[in-house]
Structures are given as structure tokens and as C-alpha cells.
Amino acid sequence: MNIDKEYVSRIAALARLETSPEQAGKFAVQFRDIIGYMDSLNQVDTSGVEPFYSPSENMSVLREDETRKTCRRSEILANAPHHDGEYFIVPRII
Amino acid sequence: MYHDMRTLCTTRLLLQKKEIKVSEVVEECLDNIRQTEPDIRAMLHIREEQALEEAREMDRQGPDNEKPLWGVPMTIKDVICTRDIPTTCGSRILENFVPGYDATLVQRLRQAGAIILGKTNMDEFAMGSSTENSALQTTSNPWDLSRVPGGSSGGSAASMAAGQSLGSIGTDTGGSIRQPASFCGVVGMKPTYGRVSRYGLVAFGSSLDQAGPMTLSVPDSAAVLNVISGHDPLDSTSSNAPVPDYLDALEKRKDLHGLRIGLPRQYWEEKMSPEVDSACKKVLETIREAGARTVPVDLPHVQHGVASYYIIAMAEASSNLARFDGVRYGYRDQEARELLDMYRRTRSRALGEEVQRRIMIGTYVLSAGYYDAYYKKAAQIRRLIHQDFMQAFEDCDLLCSPVVPSTAFRLGENVDDPLQMYLTDIFTTSLNLAGLPGISIPAGLGHETGLPVGIQFMGPAFGEELLLQAAGILEQSLPALPFPAALKE
Numbered sequence: 415m416n417i418d419k420e421y422v423s424r425i426a427a428l429a430r431l432e433t434s435p436e437q438a439g440k441f442a443v444q445f446r447d448i449i450g451y452m453d454s455l456n457q458v459d460t461s462g463v464e465p466f467y468s469p470s471e472n473m474s475v476l477r478e479d480e481t482r483k484t485c486r487r488s489e490i491l492a493n494a495p496h497h498d499g500e501y502f503i504v505p506r507i508i
Numbered sequence: 509m510y511h512d513m514r515t516l517c518t519t520r521l522l523l524q525k526k527e528i529k530v531s532e533v534v535e536e537c538l539d540n541i542r543q544t545e546p547d548i549r550a551m552l553h554i555r556e557e558q559a560l561e562e563a564r565e566m567d568r569q570g571p572d573n574e575k576p577l578w579g580v581p582m583t584i585k586d587v588i589c590t591r592d593i594p595t596t597c598g599s600r601i602l603e604n605f606v607p608g609y610d611a612t613l614v615q616r617l618r619q620a621g622a623i624i625l626g627k628t629n630m631d632e633f634a635m636g637s638s639t640e641n642s643a644l645q646t647t648s649n650p651w652d653l654s655r656v657p658g659g660s661s662g663g664s665a666a667s668m669a670a671g672q673s674l675g676s677i678g679t680d681t682g683g684s685i686r687q688p689a690s691f692c693g694v695v696g697m698k699p700t701y702g703r704v705s706r707y708g709l710v711a712f713g714s715s716l717d718q719a720g721p722m723t724l725s726v727p728d729s730a731a732v733l734n735v736i737s738g739h740d741p742l743d744s745t746s747s748n749a750p751v752p753d754y755l756d757a758l759e760k761r762k763d764l765h766g767l768r769i770g771l772p773r774q775y776w777e778e779k780m781s782p783e784v785d786s787a788c789k790k791v792l793e794t795i796r797e798a799g800a801r802t803v804p805v806d807l808p809h810v811q812h813g814v815a816s817y818y819i820i821a822m823a824e825a826s827s828n829l830a831r832f833d834g835v836r837y838g839y840r841d842q843e844a845r846e847l848l849d850m851y852r853r854t855r856s857r858a859l860g861e862e863v864q865r866r867i868m869i870g871t872y873v874l875s876a877g878y879y880d881a882y883y884k885k886a887a888q889i890r891r892l893i894h895q896d897f898m899q900a901f902e903d904c905d906l907l908c909s910p911v912v913p914s915t916a917f918r919l920g921e922n923v924d925d926p927l928q929m930y931l932t933d934i935f936t937t938s939l940n941l942a943g944l945p946g947i948s949i950p951a952g953l954g955h956e957t958g959l960p961v962g963i964q965f966m967g968p969a970f971g972e973e974l975l976l977q978a979a980g981i982l983e984q985s986l987p988a989l990p991f992p993a994a995l996k997e
Contacts, residue, residue, distance in 0.1 A: 469943025
């Protein structure tokens with residue numbers, strides 16, 4: 415995969431980020447380096463190896479679905495950039 | 509053992525016997541902060557007044573011997589939520605964030621009588637190996653102010669070395685407790701995944717992150733681990749394995765007789781600076797003098813540890829950091845007219861470059877068409893690495909290796925080359941992939957730079973008792989470090 419400026423901008427869009435042309439150029443060089451290094455994993459034969467996603471695998475933790483009062487609404491909303499005392503307010507969605 | 513600064517364990521006994529007041533201990537720490545902070549800039553938030561007030565109240569009530577950390581001032585890495593105390597993660601995006609709750613481990617520390625003195629600097633969202641990625645300030649190494657303290661828990665490590673508190677909590681996703689501990693000459697313990705609750709720890713790599721103590725001595729580490737360990741219903745990955753008394757465990761072993769310490773060939777044969785090589789090899793002599801046998805072992809897949817680690821960590825980070833969108837907390841770009849634009853502008857303006865780099869590479873390795881080639885492949889190699897460790901522990905009780913290939917590097921030395929920075933993590937990341945515990949203790953000072961060198965012990969899952977015992981015995985046999993050279997005593 416040839417990672418160029420345009421490709422970096424497309425990844426940025428997927429990640430809800432935006433990059434300036436200069437930054438996209440710099441990232442393209444660095445990504446080729448880093449992802450090129452990651453490609454070294456291809457040397458390892460992993461056929462038939464079960465992926466290991468978490469050290470706590472095979473743990474099933476179930477509990478009753480009960481409501482618990484943990485935080486006050488006012489404390490949660492105090493950190494929000496924009497709210498009306500009840501809801502978070504965001505810019506126009508559609 | 510560290511230089512003649514009073515340790516947490518010594519202090520807590522003096523406090524319990526009322527031979528020293530809590531307010532005196534807090535004052536001492538604040539004095540050290542006032543003296544050293546202009547040089548090292550390790551703290552992001554200092555609770556001077558509140559901590560003194562809490563101390564005076566405790567003095568009025570008198571010691572509570574049920575509380576193992578009664579009156580002990582501690583600092584917390586700023587990635588861990590503290591009620592009513594700003595928690596920034598070293599990021600502009602959370603610059604004004606004040607959690608409405610305590611992380612479980614903080615709650616446990618407070619219940620055990622600890623006083624939260626402040627929050628320590630870190631690489632933004634714990635992404636980095638030098639603390640230079642903090643968006644808020646640059647921390648210097650107390651041994652040489654032109655050098656990095658390591659990272660990402662660099663604030664905690666520098667702060668401990670400067671005597672700013674009696675204990676600190678760091679987090680370790682790929683070496684972020686052990687590497688700065690090595691660079692600053694303190695003890696850093698990364699517990700088994702699941703030993704310490706992650707509830708309230710702002711997630712970076714959820715399958716890798718683990719919080720642990722950073723202290724001046726091994727017994728201090730045990731005392732803190734006693735308090736923060738244990739099952740938490742609020743963290744479904746926290747283990748309900750029983751928590752032994754780690755301090756008691758230290759009393760139970762006086763030498764290393766009968767122990768087999770495995771030396772992973774792949775680590776010892778790796779390129780490292782001559783001073784790290786010689787300081788670590790001297791420790792091996794000490795290990796043998798203490799009665800243990802050293803045996804060579806193989807970890808055939810750890811050479812792929814860094815690549816697998818960065819794929820998995822970045823993938824998990826790209827998902828975890830999606831929550832920073834300017835809606836519920838933190839910074840929001842005010843110019844955007846519609847939602848998607850608000851997300852992009854907010855995130856691009858308030859997240860640092862390394863964080864954006866990792867989110868983007870994480871997004872890439874998880875994207876359609878690449879998932880199998882990167883994320884799944886890395887997870888398969890993670891299984892092989894885990895098997896390597898399990899296999900090695902058939903032939904030995906603990907593993908021992910250097911922590912970092914060099915002593916602390918210069919500020920600015922690696923900032924323009926992210927891959928070079930990642931490669932400094934070769935001895936630490938595989939342990940996180942396998943979810944196992946490790947501890948870094950000072951091995952001595954390097955003969956070229958005069959900077960601290962650390963040595964690392966690694967154990968099987970939930971093998972913290974033996975890990976602390978071995979580290980504790982060695983700590984007593986190794987020469988004590990002097991007070992950090994760059995700070996006036």
C-alpha cells in the first residue's frame with residue numbers, strides 16, 4: 415500500500431480528524447515508516463493460531479441490570495461545553 | 509534501597525506511633541515540591557491548601573491503625589480520575605475536566621488514609637516514552653535537567669526521585685511505569701492485568717493498561733499494592749483472585765536460595781548501551797550471590813513484541829479516544845456550524861500530534877481490508893508471545909532483563925522520529941501483551957552518564973508476591989543511589 419498525502423487525509427476523515435496538507439505530507443512519510451515496520455510481522459507463520467485479544471479472556475461477567483445512582487446530573491453536565499441543565503447541546507446534525 | 513530519604517513504610521510507622529504529625533509530613537513534601545518543581549516541573553496540579561487541611565484534621569483525630577496508609581501523602585498520574593481534582597491526561601482536550609467521581613484505586617487509597625497531594629505530568633493520554641508529548645508542560649529528569657524523565661508516567665517518576673511525595677500511582681500500557689522508573693532511579697511495579705481495577709483510569713489500550721505503584725523502595729511498592737489490588741465490580745476485567753498481604757510476603761523470604769531466574773536470550777543479546785549492559789550484568793552477579801541460579805531461556809517471538817504492541821495499542825486507542833468529541837466534556841471548537849465539522853475541528857485542534865498519529869494508524873489497521881493483515885495478525889502473535897512466557901516459566905520462577913537499552917536520553921532527541929521512540933520499548937511491551945507483572949528497580953548508576961539504570965523482573969500471572977520478594981532482597985544487596993545529581997539537597 416502506497417500511503418500518500420491523499421490517503422492520509424482519507425484516514426483522517428474516517429477518524430474524525432482533519433489534517434493540513436503539510437501535516438498530511440509529514441504523516442505520510444512517518445506512516446510508511448511505522449506501517450513498514452509493522453509489516454515485519456508477515457514473516458511469522460500464524461496459520462491456525464487463535465488470536466489473543468485480552469489477558470482476561472474466557473471471563474464472563476454478568477449481573478442484574480439494575481439502576482444505580484452514581485453521579486449527580488449537575489456534576490456530569492458541569493463538564494459539558496454546552497448544555498441546558500438537562501441535555502447536552504450540539505450543533506445542527508442534519 | 510534509595511538514598512536517605514524517608515520511605516513510605518518508615519513514615520507510616522512513625523505516623524501511627526504519633527512520632528511525627530501528618531501535617532509535618534505533608535509540609536516536608538510541599539517544601540520539596542517548592543524546591544524542586546521549578547527545575548523538574550513534574551506536577552500538573554498541587555493540592556497545597558486542601559492537603560494541609562486534611563492533614564490537620566487527621567492530626568486532630570489521631571492515628572487510625574486500621575488504615576495502612578494513614579497520613580501518607582501521595583500523587584496520582586493525571587490519567588486517573590480524582591473527584592473534584594482536575595484530570596487532564598496531559599491533553600488540551602481535557603484541560604478543564606474535573607471528574608465527579610474517584611477511580612476505584614483512588615477511592616481505596618483515600619479509604620486507606622492516604623492524602624492526595626496532587627496530579628503528575630504525563631505524555632498526552634499516556635502515549636509516549638518521554639513525557640515530551642504532554643500538551644501542558646515539559647518535565648525534566650532530576651538527574652540531569654537536559655534529559656527526559658521517561659514516560660509516559662514521567663511526572664510520577666521524576667516527582668518520586670525528587671522526594672515530592674511518599675508514593676505515586678502510574679500506569680503501564682507498554683512500559684510506562686517501568687521505563688520512567690528506570691530513567692529516574694525509582695521502583696516501578698506493573699501488576700498483572702486485572703490485579704488493579706481500571707475503573708476511572710482513562711483508557712488508552714484497554715487490554716494492556718494497568719495501574720501500579722511508583723515508590724522509593726520495594727516494601728513501599730508492596731504497601732501500596734496491598735491497598736489498590738483486588739476485584740472491583742465496576743471493572744469486568746478485574747480479577748477476583750485473592751490478594752495476599754504483599755508486605756507480609758516480604759518478611760517470609762530472606763534470600764534467593766532455590767530460585768531459578770530466567771535470562772531471556774532475545775533480551776540480553778539485544779543491542780544496548782555499554783553502561784546498561786555492565787550495570788545489569790553486575791546485578792546478575794548479585795542475584796547469584798544471593799543464592800539464585802540464573803538460567804538462559806528463550807522467548808522466540810518477543811522480537812515481534814514492539815510491532816504487535818503498537819498495532820494493538822493504536823487500534824484500541826483509536827476506539828477509546830472516539831469519546832473525545834467535544835460533546836460531553838472537555839474542549840469544543842466553537843466555530844463549527846454542524847456536528848461532523850465540530851467533531852473534526854475539536855479533535856484536530858485539541859489533540860496533540862502523537863495522539864492523532866496513533867488514532868489514525870489505529871484507524872488504518874482496523875479498516876476494511878487491513879484488519880486481518882494487522883490487527884488479527886498482531887493478536888495471533890500476541891498469543892505466541894504469551895505462550896513463550898508460559899513456556900519459559902516451566903524452566904524458571906522469574907525472568908530478569910534490562911528495562912530500557914539506554915539511560916535517559918536528551919530532551920528533543922527522539923521527538924521527530926516516532927518509530928525510533930517506539931523502539932526504545934523493546935524490553936517492556938511484550939509483558940503487557942502477555943498481561944504479566946513486572947517490576948523495575950534501580951541497578952545502579954551508568955559508568956558513562958552517571959544516570960540511573962534499572963533492571964526488570966517479570967513473573968507469571970498473579971506472581972507479585974515472589975516478584976516483590978526477589979526485588980526486595982536484591983534492593984538490599986545493591987548499592988543505594990545518592991540524591992539526584994541535578995537537584996540541590
